[in-house]
Amino acid sequence: MLQCVLYDNKQDFASIQTRCPHLDLISTLTDHDNMPELPEVETVMRGLEPVMTGQQIAHAVVNRPDLRWPFPANMAARLTGARIDRLWRRSKYILADLDRGESLLIHLGMSGRMLISGDPLGNFVHDHPAAQKHDHVVFDISNGARVTFNDPRRFGAMDLIRTDQIDTHPLIRVLGPEPLSNGFHESYLIDKISHRKSPIKSVLLDQSVVAGLGNIYVCEVLFRAGISPLRQAAQISQKRIAGLIPIIRQVLTEAIQAGGSSLRDFRQTDGELGYFQHNFDVYGRQEKPCQTPDCNGIIKRVTQSGRSSFYCPKCQR
Numbered sequence: 001m002l003q004c005v006l007y008d009n010k011q012d013f014a015s016i017q018t019r020c021p022h023l024d025l026i027s028t029l030t031d032h033d034n035m036p037e038l039p040e041v042e043t044v045m046r047g048l049e050p051v052m053t054g055q056q057i058a059h060a061v062v063n064r065p066d067l068r069w070p071f072p073a074n075m076a077a078r079l080t081g082a083r084i085d086r087l088w089r090r091s092k093y094i095l096a097d098l099d100r101g102e103s104l105l106i107h108l109g110m111s112g113r114m115l116i117s118g119d120p121l122g123n124f125v126h127d128h129p130a131a132q133k134h135d136h137v138v139f140d141i142s143n144g145a146r147v148t149f150n151d152p153r154r155f156g157a158m159d160l161i162r163t164d165q166i167d168t169h170p171l172i173r174v175l176g177p178e179p180l181s182n183g184f185h186e187s188y189l190i191d192k193i194s195h196r197k198s199p200i201k202s203v204l205l206d207q208s209v210v211a212g213l214g215n216i217y218v219c220e221v222l223f224r225a226g227i228s229p230l231r232q233a234a235q236i237s238q239k240r241i242a243g244l245i246p247i248i249r250q251v252l253t254e255a256i257q258a259g260g261s262s263l264r265d266f267r268q269t270d271g272e273l274g275y276f277q278h279n280f281d282v283y284g285r286q287e288k289p290c291q292t293p294d295c296n297g298i299i300k301r302v303t304q305s306g307r308s309s310f311y312c313p314k315c316q317r
């Protein structure tokens with residue numbers, strides 16, 4: 001029996017290793033450029049909330065044994081009949097606390113999408129669409145809505161965790177503070193990165209430093225901060241490091257607002273949640289003029305640790 005249901009502090013790592021022979025992938029579960037980052041996951045979560053919170057999962061269907069890793073044992077049975085008391089987000093994970101003492105963890109991976117059909121709010125009246133290829137998990141909600149997780153590349157993940165042990169889950173316990181929380185503050189960040197010899201870009205992508213930032217938003221943050229992604233973290237003054245905090249919060253908050261305002265109920269008319277058009281200052285703008293007033297620099301694209309960095313060599317130092 002390869003599957004492990006619950007983890008405890010001592011056994012969680014070993015058990016998930018048993019269940020997930022590719023455990024080394026957890027540490028390299030870093031984002032690719034098209035992978036949803038914190039604002040996209042927050043937008044998906046907010047789109048699910050009005051449909052799922054306080055409702056019962058009348059019927060859960062699990063159409064395959066795994067995504068990135070095997071699903072937990074008896075997942076469909078453990079979800080069917082459970083009431084969702086709370087939906088929340090930690091980093092890029094959506095968590096649904098159930099009335100049975102377990103929480104469902106959802107990771108969208110690279111291509112995972114959440115679709116809602118059969119709108120219970122009356123905004124869209126349509127029948128549930130025919131099942132699509134890659135509809136791996138389907139929840140029929142007691143209010144008549146259907147929530148479908150579709151993931152062609154299967155880099156997504158789901159797990160069931162005891163709610164009182166979420167913090168010790170192997171994917172969660174390695175995470176640094178939430179960037180929008182009070183635990184993310186000046187002295188923390190200075191202490192965490194001012195000795196690091198790596199480029200600031202990779203330090204900010206380190207999920208143990210701050211949770212939920214990915215390639216796109218780190219590029220945007222460094223542009224606003226006027227810091228080159230290539231600069232060694234240890235060379236940056238404490239004042240400039242402290243100045244990253246409000247910029248990170250601002251960039252993420254703006255993106256969350258863009259996600260909310262661009263979609264009705266955080267949802268596109270086809271029922272898909274969360275992915276929204278967003279204009280970036282530097283990301284994807286190589287060879288284009290810098291947006292900073294009076295800077296006539298040209299945005300440059302370089303590869304760092306296998307990922308693209310976009311920056312203005314003139315106003316980012």
Ligand SMILES: [Zn+2]
Pocket residue numbers: 290291292295296297312313314315316
């Ligand atoms: Zn510039």
